[in-house]
Amino acid sequence: MSVANVSLLNTAWYLTQVLAAKPSVGLTMTAEEIAAHGFRAWRDTTIAIPTSTWTGPTDHFTLPDTLRLHVPATAQNTHIFGHDDIIIRLIQANRWQRPIYFTSFALHQLGWLRPYLRPEGLVHRLMPVEHPPADTTLLIANLLTNYSSRGYADPTIVLEPPSRWVAQATYAAFFSLAQAESDRARCQDLKARLMAAIPLERIGAPEELVKGLAATCGSSPTPSQ
Numbered sequence: 001m002s003v004a005n006v007s008l009l010n011t012a013w014y015l016t017q018v019l020a021a022k023p024s025v026g027l028t029m030t031a032e033e034i035a036a037h038g039f040r041a042w043r044d045t046t047i048a049i050p051t052s053t054w055t056g057p058t059d060h061f062t063l064p065d066t067l068r069l070h071v072p073a074t075a076q077n078t079h080i081f082g083h084d085d086i087i088i089r090l091i092q093a094n095r096w097q098r099p100i101y102f103t104s105f106a107l108h109q110l111g112w113l114r115p116y117l118r119p120e121g122l123v124h125r126l127m128p129v130e131h132p133p134a135d136t137t138l139l140i141a142n143l144l145t146n147y148s149s150r151g152y153a154d155p156t157i158v159l160e161p162p163s164r165w166v167a168q169a170t171y172a173a174f175f176s177l178a179q180a181e182s183d184r185a186r187c188q189d190l191k192a193r194l195m196a197a198i199p200l201e202r203i204g205a206p207e208e209l210v211k212g213l214a215a216t217c218g219s220s221p222t223p224s225q
Contacts, residue, residue, distance in 0.1 A: 006106040009083035012037050026093040027086075042073045042080040047088065051128040054096045060133045067128045071112050083109060091126065100126040104169040119176040121147060122169055134180035140190060143173060149197040159202060167203040170194070171213065178216040187217035 004022075008014035012034050019029060029037075049067040071088060074080045080088075087110065094100060101123040107114060117124035118132040121142035151157045152167060159167075174194055181187040191213065200210060 006083050006087075006102070006109050009086045010038065010081055015082075015086065025090060026095075026097065027090050028093075029089075037085070038082045039075060039079045040082070040085050041078060042071075044070070044072045046070050047092070049091060049095070049128070051096065054128050056096070056099060056125075056127070057135070060135060061127075061129050063128060067116065067130075069113075069116065074112065081109075084112070087113065096128070102126070104172060105165075119173055121173050122166070134176050136177060136180050139173065139177040139180075143170060143177065144190065144193055144197075152198040152202055153196065155202070164203040167198045168205065168209060170198060171205070171209055175212060175216065181217075184218050191217050 004018050005014065009018070015029070015037055016034055019027065019034075047069045049069060051063055051065060051067055054063060069088075069091070071080070071084070074084050091100065101120075102110060102113070102117060104122050104124065107117075107124065113126070115130050116126055116132070118127045119134060120138055147170065149167075149170075152159070152163075171194070174191065177190065178187050181190070195213075200213070
């Protein structure tokens, strides 16, 4: 597994380290390209990525021959950021050989890529279709079993800001699950379990999160004890 910080991909020094440490990602750049790395002049562009080498799941959608990524200018309507350029290069070089994930916290920097990402919890996977449907089984497993929420419901434990941010991101992922879950009773039960594991009052939940939860699955359930 290879991990990169999207924000730092805007810097030549970090990009140099990533390329040296992670040759298996298939991305190569010359010293001149790295030195010139940064803002790049750009116009709205559609990039074609063949899907013949896709080996991921296809049980929730029909696999097209080609994924067409629409990439608009992201800076001043005339340029893209350095990290946009690197993500584009990475997707083209990878050609589905390895799965590509983005954390929830990186999404505000990659608005153009959102339509092609499938929420799987605290990460989003690049898929070969636009607006991929959610995998509710995977979301439920991640949010309520695979992720540990130990300590959130214990009032004697002080929660630091990063812990609260992760909890709020977990609830954001639940919205994707609730939207895809057609069984209202099951949705309410899942919400109650999550609210019991991560009480809203413990994480300083913003008003929009509280209101959003109240509007999902019908009326808001009482967390189970």
